[in-house]
Amino acid sequence: MKLIILDRDGVINHDSDAYIKSLDEWIPIPGSIDAIARLSKAGWTVAVATNQSGIARGYYDLATLEAMHARLRQLVAEQGGELGLIVHCPHGPDDGCDCRKPRPGMLHQIAAHYGVALHGVWFVGDSSGDLEAALAVDCQPVLVKTGKGGRTLGKPLPDGILIFDDLAAVADQLTLED
Known part of the structure; x- marks a missing residue:
């Protein structure tokens, strides 16, 4: 199985420091939906692991999150692709869970x-927490410059990080290799 795991906010859709709280605020980054569809059509299983502490903070509810993910699946399907498992962490940063990135719990859920095995599986994110989660389970950490990626590039990065402009560039690379 060819598996790739994606963060959501800042990788697939635009991010906001004020959180993505409604379906209207969930806006795909140009090229990201097509990238997921192209990966899927090239035989990749595309999964998503996303921190969603806005649920714990009371900014939106699970039904709203599910509506965002239903819209994401619909858009990918309209492009002829399929999106695999989507896992989310609904906890706040101080809740002590093992699923909130940089902890690798969601990646373990996807693997199970x-x-x-997660060794070498590409995990595409835009934050230090995404990269740390990937490294914790021996995934290949991939940083995109969208979302918080520009800020993350300004910090010291571990060795072995792959860097791409956006998810479309990741898909270009992986579908070129097929």
Whole structure:
């Protein structure tokens, strides 16, 4: 199985320091939906692991989050692709869970769901927490410059990080290799 795992906010859709609280605020980054569809059509299983502390903070509810993910799935399907498992962490940063990135709990959930090892699986994110989660489970950390990626590039980065302009560039690379 060819598996790729994506962060959501800042990788697939525009991010906001004020949180993405409604379906109207959930706006795909240009090229991201097509990128997911192209990966899917090239035989990749595309999963998503996303921190959603806005639920714990009371900014939106689970039904709103599910509506965002239903819209994401619909848009990918309209491009002829399929989106795999989406896992989310609803906890706040001080809740002590093991799923909130930079902890790798969501990545373990995805691995268990698909029955695969995470060694070398690309995990695409835009934050230091995404990169740390990837490294914790021996995934290949991939940083995109969208979302918080520009800020993350300004920090010291661990060795071995792959850097791309956006998710479309990641898809270009992976579909070129096929």
